[in-house]
Amino acid sequence: MTRMKESGIDWIGQIPQEWEVIKFKYLGDVKQGLTYSPSDIVDKDEGILVLRSGNIQNGVLDFTNNVYVKTKVAESIVLRKNDILITARNGSSALIGKNAIIDTDIKATFGAFMMVFRTNKSLIAKFAFYLMNISFNFYRTFFTTSTVNQLTAAIFNGIEVPLPSISEQQKIADFLDKKTAQLDKVKSLLEEQIQKLKDYRASLIYETVTKGLDKTVPMKDSGINWIGEVPEGWGVSKLKFILEKGSNSIKVGPFGSSLSGDAIRSSGKWVYNQRNVLDNNFTETDFYISEAKCKELKNFSVSSGDILLTTRGTIGRVAIVPKKYCEGIIHPCLMKFKVDSKIVLPELIKYLFNDIPLVREQLNFLSNSTTIDVIYSYNLKNIIIPTIPIAKQYSILEVLDRQTSDVDSLIKIKQKQIENINKQRQTLIYDYVTGKRRV
Incomplete structure (x- = not known):
């Protein structure tokens, strides 16, 4: 049985006897992003890729919406493999702290509303990634003021986290990679099912409000391309x-x-x-x-x-x-x-x-x-x-309200399942990065 001790930090609670509690500032360096002007933006082949908040989706890098700039970039903010890219400023407070690991060798830097944490030899990047996604939840009130939403370097450096040995960090990270991937797969399937239900709901509404309920009624050209044919009398x-x-x-x-x-x-x-x-x-x-x-x-x-x-x-x-x-x-x-x-x-x-x-x-x-x-x-x-003739509108609304309510009920059930998976995922990560459960 693992011998535990008090960490002295409320959100962490007890940790294994051999673990320690340490601030992020002793585990790596924070790098601030590149400031550039609209005139610096160029085509892909003419400049360097600048990663922004939109390039982080669900904890991984996404290269769908890229920006390239032609300007001087300090070597210290050219991204390296195992850097952790973090959203530091955003209009939405919920997006502050969103992060992803740079898991490949890419020629890129990052924007001024972002920051990078570059771990030292005491901390494995993937373990740091899991630490951030738990600790940020408890420090989120510090990310928002009356005027701006931001995670400053000072706030980040002051966050205290549990720290096991390098070998145990690796075991925990590998274990969590496997377990969270399993949960994410189930979540992805549920999200696909929800999207199909939403698509069905939209097609149901579109067909009803443009074609009516009675499919035997003769149709006529509406004269509008995006509406197409409508029933006679419409x-x-x-x-x-x-x-x-x-x-x-x-x-x-x-x-x-x-x-x-x-x-x-x-x-x-x-x-x-x-x-x-x-x-x-x-x-x-x-x-x-x-x-x-x-x-x-x-x-x-x-x-x-x-x-x-x-x-x-x-x-x-x-x-x-x-x-x-x-x-x-x-x-x-x-x-x-x-x-x-x-x-x-x-x-x-x-x-x-x-x-x-x-x-x-x-x-x-x-x-x-x-x-x-x-x-x-x-x-x-x-x-x-x-x-649409007003009498038919009442009939259409009655049918749509009933049918969409049925679809919405199914969507809510699946959304609740996703909510439970998210909670299970967070609990799993918390328990292992704080040593409540051991690999």
Whole structure:
């Protein structure tokens, strides 16, 4: 039986008697990434590869979206085999600490929002990789401030970790490689099954909202390539022709200067933001303003039946303000619009925007771009959607709600299985890198 001792570190707990606790700064060197300007970016054959956060996917390197630069690169930040590449700064706090081992010889460096940990002879890189993926979970609160999400060299160097002998590090790393690979294989199969269910769900919705429920109805050309044929009695229309009448039927969120940080409160009237839409959450929010500020910005206030649309970041997603809602306004990153419910039901709009590529592809086309960062009201007004007799819309929604609910239930079951695998994986790594279980 292994004799244990107290490590003195809460997250580590007890460790084997012969192990020690040591800070990362004594186990290697941190290297800061390359700063470059847009004018330095060149074609693949003209410069050096710069790895960024997007080049790390699920703990391994991904070379799908590469950037090359032509500029002077110090030898110390040219990547070496067994370097550990870490996301040090990012707009999303969840991505801070994302890392991967440089497991091949490549000619590359890394960007300024990244850092590299280069282990010394006391630490095996793969064991360090597992240590990071456990220890970062316990230090994550130090990665986020009110102004920036970052893992600094000082914070990283100060992280204390358990350290066995080199030979045991190797045994643990080899064992965890094998066991995590088994878990990852099961997880990958579940993810494939989820994607197939999502694809089926999307095809079901697309077929129903463009072809209808009755397959015996004669079809006609819609005149729109990406919609194709539609049933007799249906049509197509630009969104601007089915909006509710009135000057306030579509409204972009207030300018940022109208809603500065000084106006935000810890309680008061709601500021509906992107998270509310993405999560379809109308029970809680992160931002509030005073009643006086809400009255000042009354033109941006929400009401039941409004369709809220994300216009930045994850764009083109919608949510419908329910009958019971909290008084408030929209954030600058949102737009609100209201459709004429005698022509189209808001719930159908939700399916068209959120669940099939019909609207997103048009936004890309209207913006003359394949990756758009912002939606403008004039683009939104020119979106073309199928127009369906209102009675048939109710029938379509009834069928879609039932069928998609069945698919969603299956997806949730598989997502729960993945969640359990992730927990099992983390527990496995934790137990072995802290010596609670031995190889």
